[in-house]
Amino acid sequence: MVQAHPNDARQSLPVARTVYEIERLSKTYARNALVALRDVHLTIHKGEFVSVIGSSGCGKSTLLKIMAGLMPPTTGRVVLEGTPVVGPRPDIGMMFQQATLLPWKTTLENVLMPIELREGRATARRAKDKAMDLLELVGLGDFAHVYPGELSGGMAQRASICRMLISDPAMLLLDEPFSALDELTRDFMNMELQRICLERGSTAFLVTHSLAEAVLLSDRILVMQARPGHVVEDITIDLPRPRTLDMVNTPEFGDIVGHIRDLLGKEANE
Numbered sequence: 001m002v003q004a005h006p007n008d009a010r011q012s013l014p015v016a017r018t019v020y021e022i023e024r025l026s027k028t029y030a031r032n033a034l035v036a037l038r039d040v041h042l043t044i045h046k047g048e049f050v051s052v053i054g055s056s057g058c059g060k061s062t063l064l065k066i067m068a069g070l071m072p073p074t075t076g077r078v079v080l081e082g083t084p085v086v087g088p089r090p091d092i093g094m095m096f097q098q099a100t101l102l103p104w105k106t107t108l109e110n111v112l113m114p115i116e117l118r119e120g121r122a123t124a125r126r127a128k129d130k131a132m133d134l135l136e137l138v139g140l141g142d143f144a145h146v147y148p149g150e151l152s153g154g155m156a157q158r159a160s161i162c163r164m165l166i167s168d169p170a171m172l173l174l175d176e177p178f179s180a181l182d183e184l185t186r187d188f189m190n191m192e193l194q195r196i197c198l199e200r201g202s203t204a205f206l207v208t209h210s211l212a213e214a215v216l217l218s219d220r221i222l223v224m225q226a227r228p229g230h231v232v233e234d235i236t237i238d239l240p241r242p243r244t245l246d247m248v249n250t251p252e253f254g255d256i257v258g259h260i261r262d263l264l265g266k267e268a269n270e
C-alpha cells in the first residue's frame with residue numbers, strides 16, 4: 001500500500017514523539033553558487049526508519065551532512081531532541097560506505113572508541129561489557145580481539161554498527177552503509193540492520209541508491225529530485241514487520257517500487 005505521508009504526526013503510532021525536526025532547510029554551495037537543497041521540511045519520529053532516494057546529485061548526501069552537523073545549512077535549521085544541531089554530536093551515530101575502523105586497534109577497541117574519546121580510557125574499560133554485548137548481537141563475539149585486517153567487509157561493517165550503537169545515539173545516520181558489499185552480504189546486513197533497529201527501537205535515516213533496500217527497511221521513503229534538491233514525495237511503507245527478503249517478489253512490494261520508479265522516471269524525462 002502506498003500512501004502519501006501526512007504532514008502532522010503519524011496517527012497510527014501510539015507514540016509519535018518527534019526526534020528530528022528539519023525546518024525549511026536550504027543549502028547553496030558558495031564555491032559554485034549551486035543550490036543543492038531548497039526548502040526541505042521534514043519530521044522524523046521516535047523509532048521510525050526513514051530512507052531518502054533520488055537521482056545522483058539531488059542532494060541526499062548534502063542533507064545527511066547537514067543533519068549530522070558536519071556542514072551548516074544556508075537557511076533553516078535542524079533540531080534533534082529539542083536542541084539545534086550546530087556541529088557533530090555524540091547522540092548522532094553515523095555509518096558510511098567504507099568501514100573506518102582503525103587498523104592498529106582490535107575490533108573491541110574500535111567499538112569502544114567513541115566512549116574513549118568522550119570520557120577517557122577508564123570509562124571505556126567500564127563500557128567493555130556493553131561493547132561485548134553489542135559484538136554478540138551482531139555475531140562478532142569471537143572476533144573482539146581480532147584486528148580489522150582480519151575481518152571481511154561484512155564483518156567490518158558489523159563492527160561499525162557496534163561502534164555506532166555504543167553511545168546509544170538518539171539518531172542513526174546511514175550513508176549507503178552496505179553498498180560496497182556483495183549482494184548476498186548486503187541482503188544479510190540489511191536484515192541484520194532491521195533486526196537491530198526493531199530490537200532497540202532505533203530511529204534511523206538512510207541514504208541509498210537501492211529502491212529494494214529502501215522499501216525493505218523503511219517506514220517512510222522520501223523521494224528527492226534535483227535542480228534544486230527537494231523532497232517530491234514522502235511515502236509511508238505500510239508492509240508488515242519484520243520484513244523478509246522474499247517480500248521483494250510480492251505484488252504489494254512491486255506496487256511500491258513501481259510507484260517510486262515512476263516518480264524518479266518523471267524527473268529523468270523532464
Ligand SMILES: Nc1ncnc2c1ncn2[C@@H]1O[C@H](COP(=O)(O)OP(=O)(O)OP(=O)(O)O)[C@@H](O)[C@H]1O
Nearest residue numbers: 029031032034036055056057058059060061062063
Ligand atoms: N562541496 C561542494 N561544493 C560544491 N558543490 C557541491 C559540493 N558537494 C556537492 N555539491 C553539488 O551539490 C549537488 C548535490 O550533491 P550531493 O552529493 O548532496 O548529491 P547526492 O544526491 O548525494 O549525489 P550521489 O547520489 O551521487 O551521492 C550536486 O550537484 C553536487 O555536485
